Amino acid sequence: MMKVETEVNVKNIRSFYTSLKNELEKESEVILDLTDTVRIDSSAAQVIISAMSRAAVLNKKISITGASPEMKALLSLAGL
Amino acid sequence: MGEGGLTEVFLNECTEIIGNLESDLVTLEEKNDDQDIINRIFRYFHTLKGSSGIAGFTVIYEFTHNLESLFDKVRSGEILVNRDIIDILLDSIDYIKDELFSDSGSPESDTIRKDLTDRINVFLGTTDKKEEEPEDFLKAVGAYKSVGSNERYFKIAAVFKEDIFNNGIDPLMVIEDLSGLGKIISLTVDKKRIPDFEKLDPEKCYMSWDIVMKTRFDEMKLRDVFLFVYDDNEIDIENVTEKYNVSKETPYIAEKKLGEILVEKGIINNNELEDLVRMQNDKNFRLGDIIVQKGLASPKQVDEALSEQDKIKKKIEISTVRVDSTKLDNLMNLLGEIVIGQASLHRVADDIEEEKAFRLKNSLYSLDRVTREFQEQIMSIRMVPIGPTFEQFKRFVRDAAHNMGKEIKLHIEGADTELDKTVIEKIGDPLKHMIRNAIDHGIERSDERRKSGKPAHGTINLKAYHQEGNVYIDVIDDGKGFDLEKVKRKAVSLGMIQPEEEITREKLVTIVFSPGFSTAEQASDLSGRGVGMDVVKTNIEELRGSVEVKTKEGEGTLIRIKLPLTLAIIEGMLVRIGRSVLIIPLLSVIETIQVSRENYKTVEGKGEVILVRGDYISLIRLNELFGIEANFTNPWEALIVIVESDGERIGIMIDDLIGQQQIVIKSLDNFITTSRSISGASILGDGRVALIIDIHGMVEEIKNR
Amino acid sequence: MNKYIMVIDDSPTIRVSVEMALKQLGLSIKQAENGQDALDKISQIKAEGSEIAICISDINMPVMNGIEFIAEFRKVDKFTPVVVLTTEAEKDIIQKGKEAGASGWIIKPFQAEDLLNVVKRFVK
Numbered sequence: 073m074m075k076v077e078t079e080v081n082v083k084n085i086r087s088f089y090t091s092l093k094n095e096l097e098k099e100s101e102v103i104l105d106l107t108d109t110v111r112i113d114s115s116a117a118q119v120i121i122s123a124m125s126r127a128a129v130l131n132k133k134i135s136i137t138g139a140s141p142e143m144k145a146l147l148s149l150a151g152l
Numbered sequence: 153m154g155e156g157g158l159t160e161v162f163l164n165e166c167t168e169i170i171g172n173l174e175s176d177l178v179t180l181e182e183k184n185d186d187q188d189i190i191n192r193i194f195r196y197f198h199t200l201k202g203s204s205g206i207a208g209f210t211v212i213y214e215f216t217h218n219l220e221s222l223f224d225k226v227r228s229g230e231i232l233v234n235r236d237i238i239d240i241l242l243d244s245i246d247y248i249k250d251e252l253f254s255d256s257g258s259p260e261s262d263t264i265r266k267d268l269t270d271r272i273n274v275f276l277g278t279t280d281k282k283e284e285e286p287e288d289f290l291k292a293v294g295a296y297k298s299v300g301s302n303e304r305y306f307k308i309a310a311v312f313k314e315d316i317f318n319n320g321i322d323p324l325m326v327i328e329d330l331s332g333l334g335k336i337i338s339l340t341v342d343k344k345r346i347p348d349f350e351k352l353d354p355e356k357c358y359m360s361w362d363i364v365m366k367t368r369f370d371e372m373k374l375r376d377v378f379l380f381v382y383d384d385n386e387i388d389i390e391n392v393t394e395k396y397n398v399s400k401e402t403p404y405i406a407e408k409k410l411g412e413i414l415v416e417k418g419i420i421n422n423n424e425l426e427d428l429v430r431m432q433n434d435k436n437f438r439l440g441d442i443i444v445q446k447g448l449a450s451p452k453q454v455d456e457a458l459s460e461q462d463k464i465k466k467k468i469e470i471s472t473v474r475v476d477s478t479k480l481d482n483l484m485n486l487l488g489e490i491v492i493g494q495a496s497l498h499r500v501a502d503d504i505e506e507e508k509a510f511r512l513k514n515s516l517y518s519l520d521r522v523t524r525e526f527q528e529q530i531m532s533i534r535m536v537p538i539g540p541t542f543e544q545f546k547r548f549v550r551d552a553a554h555n556m557g558k559e560i561k562l563h564i565e566g567a568d569t570e571l572d573k574t575v576i577e578k579i580g581d582p583l584k585h586m587i588r589n590a591i592d593h594g595i596e597r598s599d600e601r602r603k604s605g606k607p608a609h610g611t612i613n614l615k616a617y618h619q620e621g622n623v624y625i626d627v628i629d630d631g632k633g634f635d636l637e638k639v640k641r642k643a644v645s646l647g648m649i650q651p652e653e654e655i656t657r658e659k660l661v662t663i664v665f666s667p668g669f670s671t672a673e674q675a676s677d678l679s680g681r682g683v684g685m686d687v688v689k690t691n692i693e694e695l696r697g698s699v700e701v702k703t704k705e706g707e708g709t710l711i712r713i714k715l716p717l718t719l720a721i722i723e724g725m726l727v728r729i730g731r732s733v734l735i736i737p738l739l740s741v742i743e744t745i746q747v748s749r750e751n752y753k754t755v756e757g758k759g760e761v762i763l764v765r766g767d768y769i770s771l772i773r774l775n776e777l778f779g780i781e782a783n784f785t786n787p788w789e790a791l792i793v794i795v796e797s798d799g800e801r802i803g804i805m806i807d808d809l810i811g812q813q814q815i816v817i818k819s820l821d822n823f824i825t826t827s828r829s830i831s832g833a834s835i836l837g838d839g840r841v842a843l844i845i846d847i848h849g850m851v852e853e854i855k856n857r
Numbered sequence: 858m859n860k861y862i863m864v865i866d867d868s869p870t871i872r873v874s875v876e877m878a879l880k881q882l883g884l885s886i887k888q889a890e891n892g893q894d895a896l897d898k899i900s901q902i903k904a905e906g907s908e909i910a911i912c913i914s915d916i917n918m919p920v921m922n923g924i925e926f927i928a929e930f931r932k933v934d935k936f937t938p939v940v941v942l943t944t945e946a947e948k949d950i951i952q953k954g955k956e957a958g959a960s961g962w963i964i965k966p967f968q969a970e971d972l973l974n975v976v977k978r979f980v981k
Contacts, residue, residue: 082355085355093349151340317936328981
């Protein structure tokens with residue numbers, strides 16, 4: 073389980089990227105908890121997309137939980 | 153802080169700027185090439201303009217805009233600083249002070265401003281050109297009415313540049329704004345450009361989107377969403393409304409994959425599908441199995457999709473058959489006979505005893521329904537798109553425009569609109585003639601167009617669409633419109649109207665369609681040989697259509713052709729005169745009335761007239777026209793059908809009204825009549841032949857007597 | 858953490874009107890008279906641990922103009938949106954602005970509502 077910040081965008085994307093990378097290395101399943109998240113941007117979306125492809129190759133799994141309806145709409149626009 | 157607050161801030165700012173300006177201008181007069189001072193003064197005027205605009209001081213805004221332009225020329229060295237310039241500028245500042253700070257605003261301030269503006273304009277080399285924005289005439293007459301319903305479909309492809317984040321722009325936000333304009337039909341994020349997770353630079357953008365959406369907004373509105381990214385990124389917006397509407401009717405043109413069917417049904421989304429396909433390639437499983445295994449769809453859903461896929465395959469196998477079109481015509485004729493047979497059975501049912509009649513009628517009604525459907529099917533076979541007819545004009549316009557030394561673009565809309573095959577065959581010539589006219593007389597030469605502030609190239613819009621059971625074809629040009637004065641002079645010289653006759657615009661426009669009328673000063677290669685718009689009109693009336701013209705001098709002309717969906721069947725009103733039954737096309741009928749004795753009279757030169765809703769209209773006796781007998785000879789005893797032809801109302805005297813029904817027309821080509829009053833015949837249920845009246849033709853024939 | 862809208866224009870009228878137009882976004886608003894003034898105030902804001910949500914900047918200003926400001930600002934802040942205030946006559950400026958890292962623009966004079974709509978494209 074990885075708690076995601078209120079807002080993930082290009083300004084703090086590096087730290088999100090690094091945390092996700094670490095998490096994916098040590099866990100076989102990463103659950104992104106978006107309970108507190110109100111907004112993500114394209115950079116965050118593409119990190120998640122890219123991580124999911126990587127997880128598939130490693131036979132691991134990344135899933136998303138706790139997304140509000142607004143977040144769900146945004147995620148689907150981002151292809152997630 | 154309220155609005156008053158902003159004004160106060162603005163006035164304080166002005167006081168400061170004006171003080172600085174006065175001192176800088178005086179210095180400039182001594183040191184007239186000091187670039188620092190010049191730049192500073194320019195900025196003051198610029199700021200003054202911006203602030204007055206924001207604060208709502210429109211007069212000052214416009215005035216300082218001129219000052220800014222003037223000083224821009226000083227800054228660029230185009231105008232040298234001299235006493236005159238300084239005088240104008242200082243006087244202008246005095247005016248601004250007066251306008252902003254004097255208590256009542258002096259009554260002469262308008263005159264002062266006008267004088268100053270004139271003086272400034274001398275230097276700017278412009279004259280006061282405050283042309284009234286002409287009301288967009290073509291828009292006003294509905295020339296740009298959208299085709300069909302208001303729902304439009306757009307395909308949007310957006311590929312963003314890698315460093316877009318460095319402009320503070322988030323593409324996802326742009327897509328979010330876009331999605332707010334309508335309903336997303338399909339959305340695919342292209343993930344191929346996103347690098348492997350390990351190599352990803354998270355501060356660069358690799359996202360791109362393919363979106364199809366449904367919206368009631370136009371392309372401009374969609375484009376506006378991309379305003380700040382349009383130039384530097386690959387944004388492609390395509391209006392696919394027509395494609396989409398067509399593909400909805402015949403959705404299975406090509407073989408479909410199971411995945412696509414599931415996406416269409418909304419069971420899985422495009423991105424999931426992509427992943428599944430990748431998995432399928434890796435592991436060599438069947439897609440259906442993977443979907444069920446992943447829990448994305450139930451086995452039942454997959455089975456349904458598979459059987460749908462089967463059906464589609466079968467559909468494709470029998471897609472088209474070529475048939476001789478005369479076979480279609482024969483089919484239509486036979487159907488006509490069936491309709492007649494049914495009508496006669498209905499009559500039989502009227503005569504037999506009640507219980508049996510009831511059963512017979514019930515059977516007949518269901519037969520009627522099938523026949524109607526049958527008829528619609530045959531008609532749909534006869535329908536062909538107008539596209540190819542339109543396309544052939546592209547070359548024609550290009551060559552014709554070239555010969556005339558004009559630049560003209562042809563714009564086509566509604567190429568998929570379907571018309572009866574016969575109509576398509578006959579509409580080509582009239583259309584060509586109208587386009588010729590637009591090229592010849594409508595659209596001006598480039599130099600002339602530029603002078604009147606239009607784009608150098610003219611545009612002809614060809615547009616077809618369905619509306620209220622009719623087909624419309626619009627020919628719209630943005631040329632100079634009809635010269636109605638000239639039309640009038642010509643009409644007078646041809647003796648069509650009297651010089652002193654008061655004549656409305658509408659009437660003048662219709663004169664153009666009269667036989668032998670052509671306003672071309674000089675006959676050109678193309679048109680103006682005497683074969684004019686009258687031929688166009690006759691051709692279209694033969695197709696039971698009508699022509700309407702809207703024109704505005706200097707702005708353009710719209711010619712709207714209205715055509716029936718099919719020529720084989722009309723809605724007709726059956727009327728009786730003596731023992732004869734006649735059919736009046738329902739399209740022309742306005743109402744049926746009875747007239748009182750006082751409202752009927754005979755007028756010298758106009759014949760018999762009746763008073764209908766305040767207007768006297770001509771009365772026609774069909775019995776005299778066709779040499780048949782009538783029961784009633786007095787108009788106040790008979791019934792009067794009011795019909796319309798070319799915007800003119802006419803009363804037709806009849807004995808009785810029988811009813812209205814769909815009439816299958818039998819052409820009279822090989823028959824007796826040369827009368828223009830008759831357009832065809834139909835066989836009635838009791839075997840009698842009824843003639844179909846051609847209202848336009850009848851009116852013409854009576855006028856020519 | 859406070860979020861600021863930075864309004865940069867040498868004209869107090871414009872600054873005040875921008876502030877009035879954007880008040881409803883509920884963010885703090887800071888005014889600066891030119892590019893340099895803005896850079897100074899931005900570094901103060903960041904030192905307090907606050908953040909800049911968006912900058913609204915005029916082009917033609919004394920001391921440091923808008924284009925210079927954007928270029929300098931991008932050295933310390935790569936991703937924050939900057940909307941340029943410009944007039945019809947400065948349309949070629951838009952290109953220079955974009956190259957320096959501007960996000961969007963609005964043509965002066967503008968209606969409060971239009972400015973608000975432009976800003977809403979960048980601040981959600």
